[in-house]
Amino acid sequence: MEKRFFFEKYGLSERDLDKYLGAALSAGGDYADLYFEYLTSTSLSVDESMVKSASQGISAGCGVRVVTGERTGYAYTDDLAPEKILHAARTAALIASAPAKTPVVSLKDKARHSLYPVTDAASDAELSKKVELVFRADKAARAYDSRIKEVRAGYFDEIRRILVVGSDGTFAEDVQPLSRLNVFVIAREGKLSAKGSSGGGGRNKFEIFLTEKTPEHFANEAARQAILQLSAVACPAGDMEVVLGPGWPGVLLHEAIGHGLEADFNRKKTSAFSGLLGKRVASDKCTVVDNGTLNERRGSLNVDDEGNTTNNTMLIENGILKGYMADKLSARLMGLPNTGNGRRESYEHIPMPRMTNTYMLAGDDLPEDIIKSVQRGLYAVNFSGGQVDITNGKFVFAASEAYLIEDGKITAPVKDATLIGNGPDVLTRVSMVGNDLKLDEGVGTCGKDGQSVPVGVGIPTLKIDRMTVGGTGN
Amino acid sequence: MAATETTAETELRELASGVVQRALKLGASAVEAVVSEGSEFSALVRLGEVETLKEAGSRALGVRVFVGQHTANTSTGDLSADGVEQLVRAAIELAKITSEDPMAGIPAPEQLGQLSGELGLYYDDVYSLSNKERIEQARRCERAALEVDERLTNSDGGSFDAAIGRRVLANSHGFVGEYRSSYCSISVAPIASDEAGNMQRDYWYSAARTLAKLESPEEVGRIAAERTLRRLGARKIKTQKVPIVFDRQTSAALLHHILDAVNGDSIYRHASFLAGKLGEKVFGANLTVIDDGTIPGGFGTRPFDGEGVPTRRTTVIENGELKSYLLNTYTAKKLGLATTGNASRGLAGTPGIGNGNVYLQPGEKSQEEIIKGVKQGLLVTEFLGFGVNLVTGDFSRGASGIWIENGELAYPVEEITVAGNLGEMFSNLAEVGSDLIWRGAVACPTLRIEGMTIAGE
Helix, strand or coil, rough: CCCCCHHHHHHHHHHHHHHHHHHHHHECCCCEEEEEEEEEEEEEEEEEEEEEEEEEEEEEEEEEEEECCCEEEEEEEEECCHHHHHHHHHHHHHHHHHCCCCCCCCCCCCCCCCCCCCEEEHHHHHHHHHHHHHHHHHHHHHCCCCCCCEEEEEEEEEEEEEEEEEEECEEEEEEEEEEEEEEEEEECCCCEEEEEEEEEEHHHHHCHHHCCHHHHHHHHHHHHEEEEHCCCCCCCCEEEEEEEECHHHHHHHHHHHHHHHHHHHHHHHCCCCCCCCCEECCCCCCCCECCCCCCCCCCCCCCCCCCCCCCCEEEEEEECCCCEECHHHHHHHHCCCCCCCCCCCCCCCEEECCCEEEEECCCCCHHHHHCCCCEEEEEEEEEEEEEEEECCCEEEEEEEEEEEEECCCEEEEEECEEEEEEEEHHHHHHEECCCCCEEECCCCCCEEEEEEECCCEEEEEEEEEEEEEEEEEE | CCCHCCCCHHHHHHHHHHHHHHHHHCCCCCCEEEEEEEEEEEEECCCCCEEEEEEEEEEEEEEEECCCCCCEEECCCCHHHHHHHHHHHHHHHHHHCCCCCCCCCCCCHCCCCCCCCCCCCHHHHCCCCCHHHHHHHHHHHHHHHHHHCCEEEEEEEEEEEEEEEEEEEEECCCEEEEEEEEEEEEEEEEEEEECCEEEEEEEEEECCCHHHCCHHHHHHHHHHHHHHHHCCCCCCCCEEEECCCCHHHHHHHHHHHHHHHHHHHHHCCCCCCCCCCCCCCCCCCCCCCEEEEEEEEECCCCCCCCCCCEEEEEEEEECEECCCCEEEEEHHHHCCCCCCCEECCCCCCCCCCCEEEECCCCCEEECCCCCCCCCEEEEEEEEEECECCCCCEEEEEEEEEEEECCEEEEEEEEEEEEEEEEEHHHHCEEECCCCCCCCCCCCCCEEEEECCCCCCC
């Protein structure tokens, strides 16, 4: 175990931490915390069958937060010298100044999960092995079909070491590995061009790219999509039945209901889901959780960025809204349980409620029965991303691989199309839920208020009785 | 009291030049180093109370080294002598695993340089206000919005933001360039509810390089309120093809798609529907697009690009003909062309392509006149989602807006998508408005486009 990283590298002591927290609360405040971060990352990519460049980066810093009522003061420094951290603490203190004054409770290291490898993480592998991955991806994609003309493959890994210390006694250290392999291809035939992309990873050992999530797996998948898209027809426009394939199409949950169930929006009553706790928001076939405790998943965390142990949180149970995802501030202000969803992009950012791995539990229907039940509709199996307007609940997501369903059979592939719906009612139209729950391969990144964090999603095959599909065809 | 005054200018220049010299000594054949330093402040006031205040400063360094035709990049926030030494050594080590790329390299000495004269990028007044005054700006902006109408019952807050930065670029041809920049903005996002309790949110903002050019908090608040109120009672409409009018916000988003499509990286990889079409008529004759990185005070203005090449004015599309791509040194070499001074460079990674100040040449009619000319159609005021495929030009995005009936704005519309193909859309530009207003680095007047599909009920 690599423990006490910041103590060794920067000569920190517990007395220093007390001093910094004391400075943060010197002008008053209900709560203060320090977030130390040390991040190293490597990325390389192959393009035109050449590794054109490789990058490595190191960033380190400390963010200091002081909370008074609903008010937050925040300052950070990228220099971990004691006087700089003290300066940041005093800055945060000044801007959150208030009469309340809280003593610093003695720091306690709580028991927590151990969800990812601390040795042999992807970043520990030799550079030459990482280079080999992208070359293999390039080769496999080109070998898939002679119409594959452009191939780009990228490999990325990082190790994030964090230490969170709070005036409520919070003391948590974690070492968080993350890695990812991506393949992007373009197919050309005559005047037609089409693209395909695939990728995956997680908080895993490097070995996973040699066994399960191999370069050939992602290369073949990207190439398959691009070749398929060469023969895609215009997507129909209008309301129709929609079947979502298992896995990554779970981005529907993330956009349609996930963001709306983050506690900050509900504390401010700016979410279309405000005040719906205990009410029906989905058909009784729908049970949705946010689970930060899955092994090696991209969205998983031993502790969140406020030092809380992550949880498996029930959001919707048999269609009834059961809970929100909370961080410390919203849990305290709303009297909700803290679900361990306080996350931030880096030491430069204020934590807020964010998703981890959000998915729907499997139902009883056979995927083939779901397809058979559709007269005329869309079967969407891959998406390029989505967005939501939290306040009115409208959300979109863009299908990058979809097919027409005609008379219970999957027929022609269709071109890119955006699906649009209304968060609070889209899940009430879920009439069939497959028994084939799948989580995505580890590619999701979620943006909120300018902060990006890695997340996971998943669904079984789902049938939605009516959704608006935004194509150009009839 | 500008925060940057604590750092002597020469210190950053020497740091950047020192990195270049050190890398050359360690065996690099060419080097480029970037140092950036910045301070940021933000205040968010919600329902009259301060919600967050944030203040910080940071410095970081990035280096790109070439060992022969092999290249690699490293970046760090550790600017100590040890940190810098590690950074340079790591970059040279990393270059050994990359492939030999005949096109790799920094610009030729004769291409390097910078614009002279005052570009109006830095005003220290953005950091001149006390915290109390900054909070007051945000509070006034929110109050002005919420006072407009009693249906405005909630808010995501009013904010005031300020930032200043300094950037130094040095390379092994002896180029050393430096500039400072400043930014400030006020914004507010009010929320309105109708009788049924349905909520709508919208926002408005003003951004400038100096406080003197910021619009008043009251004006920003008033516009934000109007934009939010006009969304109440929005309905879905039927699936149909009608003329679509894009307001300045959404038309600028469409112009961004053109910029992505002329980006040299996408062009040489044939990842754009405009690849290989230089000199061809790709859009309608009423479409002209200019990229100009030299406009004083512009948000897209810089004295030199991310590789030390002076910025310039480039005609990208002229009367529908594709005149130029936007290129950096690498993509220019790949295409057998000259760089257009559009290299963009963060600290980490290889230089990409960025735009300067971009605009679509305005036409004659006001937005009102364009709307008047539409019997039945849609004014699109917001996009949701990112459904654009640049390889094919296929476009399908979520949208909301206002229905046009007999030339008049009739009622708000939501939960629809608008779809078409960018190539066809810009060939079917029925009208280009006269209302070009700079609010950021990309500006576009109101546009009317024919032949797109609205998907709804």
